[in-house]
């Protein structure tokens with residue numbers, strides 16, 4: 001996967017991000033090119049586009065802010081996260097196959113290079129509808145090609161464990177003390193995302 005480069009230039013020097021443990025998903029709430037988003041963020045007085053990647057409806061993936069740099073996409077969370085924005089308004093429309101496939105490919109590429117990290121919609125972190133009620137979150141997070149099954153609670157990666165423990169406590173998962181759990185990676189990822197959105201509280 002090689003994202004396209006629009007050759008964006010920055011209004012000022014960017015800051016290196018030291019921690020990367022999350023990806024935040026956004027929608028643009030509009031149609032348009034990566035240059036158009038860049039210009040609108042420059043007009044706010046920012047260094048330039050705040051997202052690291054921009055996925056268009058035609059399935060092309062564009063470089064935004066360099067992946068090493070602190071982004072400007074989620075208040076209070078930019079210091080540790082990569083921002084991915086999808087062209088369109090998913091409060092009002094549904095995502096097409098090309099864009100969904102490109103988004104999944106991009107997320108798989110980030111995980112392949114950086115290891116497991118949390119993937120969250122913007123609305124899990126801020127009081128916003130972003131990326132929209134029609135955003136195909138479960139489909140975006142599904143990774144059947146690398147389905148890993150965790151047999152016991154102790155096998156579940158740390159960033160999913162609190163959610164799985166909560167589901168066991170709620171009686172939603174079998175397994176005495178987390179034994180014979182047999183949950184797969186996609187399940188853990190989707191449930192962790194829903195948990196961060198407050199669904200199980």
Ligand SMILES: [Zn+2]
Pocket residue numbers: 025026027073122128130131
């Ligand atoms: Zn957003």
